[in-house]
Amino acid sequence: MRQQELEKAKDYKYGFTTDIESIRAPKGLNEEVIKFISNIKKEPKWMLEWRLKAFNRLKSIKEPNWQKPKYPKIDYQNLYYYSAPKSAKDKPKSLDEVDPKLIETYKKLGIPLKEQEKLAGVAVDAVFDSVSVATTFKDKLTEKGIIFCPISEAIQKHPDLVKKYLGSVIPITDHYFATLNSAVFTDGSFVYIPEGVRCPMELSTYFRINASETGQFERTLIIADKGSYVSYLEGCTAPMRDENQLHAANVELVALDDAEIKYSTVQNWYPGDKDGKGGIYNFVTKRGLCKGKNSKISWTQVETGSAITWKYPSCILKGDNSVGEFYSIAITNNYQKADTGTKMIHLGKNTKSKIISKGISAGHADNTYRGLVDINKNALNARNYTQCDSLLMGNKCGAHTVPYIKNKNSSSTIEHEATTSKINEDQLYYCNQRGLNQEESVGLIVNGFCKEVLQQLPMEFAVEAQKLVGISLEGSVG
Amino acid sequence: MLEIKNLKASINERSILKGLNLHIKPGELHAIMGPNGSGKSTLANVLSGKKGYEITGEINFEGESLKAVSVEERAQKGIFLAFQYPLEIPGVNTNNFLKTSLNSILKAKGKKELDTLSFLKLVKEKSSELGIDEKILSRQLNVGFSGGEKKKNEILQMKILDPNLSILDETDSGLDIDALKIIAKGVNSSRDDKKSFLVITHYQRLLEYIKPDFVHVLSDGKIVRTGCGELAEELEKTGYKKIN
Ligand SMILES: Nc1ncnc2c1ncn2[C@@H]1O[C@H](COP(=O)(O)OP(=O)(O)OP(=O)(O)O)[C@@H](O)[C@H]1O
Ligand SMILES: [Mg+2]
Numbered sequence: 001m002r003q004q005e006l007e008k009a010k011d012y013k014y015g016f017t018t019d020i021e022s023i024r025a026p027k028g029l030n031e032e033v034i035k036f037i038s039n040i041k042k043e044p045k046w047m048l049e050w051r052l053k054a055f056n057r058l059k060s061i062k063e064p065n066w067q068k069p070k071y072p073k074i075d076y077q078n079l080y081y082y083s084a085p086k087s088a089k090d091k092p093k094s095l096d097e098v099d100p101k102l103i104e105t106y107k108k109l110g111i112p113l114k115e116q117e118k119l120a121g122v123a124v125d126a127v128f129d130s131v132s133v134a135t136t137f138k139d140k141l142t143e144k145g146i147i148f149c150p151i152s153e154a155i156q157k158h159p160d161l162v163k164k165y166l167g168s169v170i171p172i173t174d175h176y177f178a179t180l181n182s183a184v185f186t187d188g189s190f191v192y193i194p195e196g197v198r199c200p201m202e203l204s205t206y207f208r209i210n211a212s213e214t215g216q217f218e219r220t221l222i223i224a225d226k227g228s229y230v231s232y233l234e235g236c237t238a239p240m241r242d243e244n245q246l247h248a249a250n251v252e253l254v255a256l257d258d259a260e261i262k263y264s265t266v267q268n269w270y271p272g273d274k275d276g277k278g279g280i281y282n283f284v285t286k287r288g289l290c291k292g293k294n295s296k297i298s299w300t301q302v303e304t305g306s307a308i309t310w311k312y313p314s315c316i317l318k319g320d321n322s323v324g325e326f327y328s329i330a331i332t333n334n335y336q337k338a339d340t341g342t343k344m345i346h347l348g349k350n351t352k353s354k355i356i357s358k359g360i361s362a363g364h365a366d367n368t369y370r371g372l373v374d375i376n377k378n379a380l381n382a383r384n385y386t387q388c389d390s391l392l393m394g395n396k397c398g399a400h401t402v403p404y405i406k407n408k409n410s411s412s413t414i415e416h417e418a419t420t421s422k423i424n425e426d427q428l429y430y431c432n433q434r435g436l437n438q439e440e441s442v443g444l445i446v447n448g449f450c451k452e453v454l455q456q457l458p459m460e461f462a463v464e465a466q467k468l469v470g471i472s473l474e475g476s477v478g
Numbered sequence: 479m480l481e482i483k484n485l486k487a488s489i490n491e492r493s494i495l496k497g498l499n500l501h502i503k504p505g506e507l508h509a510i511m512g513p514n515g516s517g518k519s520t521l522a523n524v525l526s527g528k529k530g531y532e533i534t535g536e537i538n539f540e541g542e543s544l545k546a547v548s549v550e551e552r553a554q555k556g557i558f559l560a561f562q563y564p565l566e567i568p569g570v571n572t573n574n575f576l577k578t579s580l581n582s583i584l585k586a587k588g589k590k591e592l593d594t595l596s597f598l599k600l601v602k603e604k605s606s607e608l609g610i611d612e613k614i615l616s617r618q619l620n621v622g623f624s625g626g627e628k629k630k631n632e633i634l635q636m637k638i639l640d641p642n643l644s645i646l647d648e649t650d651s652g653l654d655i656d657a658l659k660i661i662a663k664g665v666n667s668s669r670d671d672k673k674s675f676l677v678i679t680h681y682q683r684l685l686e687y688i689k690p691d692f693v694h695v696l697s698d699g700k701i702v703r704t705g706c707g708e709l710a711e712e713l714e715k716t717g718y719k720k721i722n
Binding site: 424426427429430431432433434435436437438440444445447448449450451452 | 526527528529548549550553554558559561564565567568569570575576578579580582583586618619635639
């Protein structure tokens with residue numbers, strides 16, 4: 001299949017010179033490149049038109065600049081927008097060739113050797129274990145009528161669903177990065193849960209081969225039909241290597257009547273070195289639409305990686321009695337920066353939202369919670385509860401809480417609580433006196449601080465995430 | 479076991495311990511009494527290695543100087559401090575804390591760490607031995623514990639971690655008579671010819687249940703008198719005035 005794609009690309013009429021080993025579009029952002037991507041993905045015409053519409057829009061809009069973390073100007077003409085996954089030749093041959101620090105972290109997380117190899121991008125000859133796992137897994141889903149596949153496959157095989165819902169939550173005109181993604185996205189996941197079906201397992205990008213190589217412009221679309229339920233896991237606790245600096249993914253969720261979507265993320269992209277050099281810009285747009293009555297969307301995120309994390313997983317509570325939740329842990333250490341939070345847009349009657357945010361800042365890092373609770377005039381009896389807690393380690397880091405509230409309805413109830421505290425030296429001393437070293441003690445106390453969010457994660461994720469919390473703060477307390 | 483020579487400690491330019499000498503042999507139980515503010519908790523903190531003090535003099539534990547030894551290493555070597563005011567750590571499950579603690583200590587000693595099942599078995603055994611309701615262990619560490627529950631929890635931790643030197647800082651203060659007996663049981667059931675205790679208390683009451691080998695009076699940063707059990711009885715009657 002891949003071979004065919006490559007062959008085809010070789011003959012691509014725009015005459016891009018490509019060799020089989022490393023096929024990629026030339027640098028730059030223009031119509032030709034978008035056509036190249038669409039062609040290589042064998043997309044129908046409507047999809048290409050959709051992309052081009054986004055691209056045209058992009059030309060007339062500017063990058064936002066209101067966020068707290070500033071970054072050097074990105075030269076969009078100097079990026080590659082498509083490149084095939086690396087061939088075995090360019091990959092490290094074994095873990096011996098991989099940065100020992102990375103391996104050390106994998107070991108601390110208790111990641112099996114086979115997975116370490118995959119994560120570190122080692123060329124593995126043998127068929128990776130998860131291929132067989134993935135197959136049995138797929139059979140189970142098919143039985144229930146669940147669709148779980150790469151979005152590029154869905155565009156070909158399920159065009160009606162994609163046409164109907166893609167861009168229905170994040171319109172292509174939304175904002176700079178969302179529009180950029182719409183023009184150039186390369187891959188991502190597609191999920192459809194049929195009416196009344198409860199997805200029998202946690203869906204995870206992990207089970208999709210090559211998920212780690214979908215690139216910087218990922219696109220995910222999840223649709224939960226009436227009365228269905230799905231829990232989706234994105235990302236991975238292990239630090240992921242990636243050569244792309246900018247990550248601008250779009251994730252859209254749609255929940256119809258009585259449906260529930262639980263979306264959990266653990267983000268641990270390369271944060272840059274101790275002095276703040278390098279690292280990923282994680283500028284992601286995530287939005288869920290509670291379209292039907294009694295529907296529910298719940299976002300849980302553990303953000304520990306990236307040089308800059310800038311994202312607001314949001315819920316549009318359109319259906320009456322719908323519920324939106326946002327549980328977040330954002331950890332910044334060294335020179336990392338985060339500006340994250342959520343938007344809860346209450347449109348329907350009796351809609352409820354809950355926001356629990358835990359920000360932890362260490363080193364020279366800066367951590368902002370920014371959130372909007374917007375209660376429309378028709379949202380009778382809407383309720384929101386927001387709790388934002390910040391924990392500071394040392395005195396060179398920052399924490400900020402920026403809650404916006406727009407309330408156009410007098411029958412609504414809005415509660416907001418916020419705390420900022422320093423890590424308690426006496427608590428650390430108590431832990432030390434019980435034989436725990438500084439890192440273990442910090443890990444324990446911070447995990448306690450984050451408990452309400454951690455317990456939202458599915459079991460298998462929670463255990464790893466707890467370890468990750470400790471590891472992310474290594475060296476933060478003298 | 480523990481040898482303290484001419485120990486002086488100050489904090490924030492305030493001198494608190496002013497030349498303290500103490501020798502505890504394996505298997506001995508020493509009680510320290512003394513007026514409020516005389517430096518008893520400071521002594522306990524300094525022995526545990528708490529940072530922030532300016533220290534001169536010598537502290538030797540099992541023949542080794544503790545000068546450059548960190549708080550956690552001292553704990554791993556077998557020094558345990560039952561705090562006068564145990565800390566609350568929200569969100570941290572008490573059982574989980576204790577297990578992490580025990581395993582760090584076992585690991586440092588080169589012993590095999592306990593899995594969850596054997597740990598829970600140990601906890602059950604020790605808590606029923608002391609008559610402590612193990613339900614408190616599934617709660618967040620010390621959060622919302624009553625004063626007495628906090629103290630009992632400290633003693634349970636002591637039993638489970640099985641230290642060589644236990645320092646009890648007013649573990650008997652504020653306890654009802656049943657809780658006091660639990661504390662005494664915790665100490666007495668651990669006593670043998672190897673384990674030593676330093677028990678800080680204001681009340682002779684506790685010393686009726688746990689018989690000290692020596693009683694010291696700490697006053698203004700120094701040990702001003704040393705005696706045996708009767709000294710505590712005498713202090714109970716006369717107070718500290720006569721001693722100074
Ligand atoms: N960090 C500090 N800075 C300044 N003074 C301190 C500090 N810590 C303790 N002190 C003082 O040192 C003295 C001894 O305190 P310590 O807590 O050791 O007394 P104590 O004998 O345990 O008293 P109590 O019986 O009331 O528990 C007190 O006067 C106290 O105020
Ligand atoms: Mg005291």
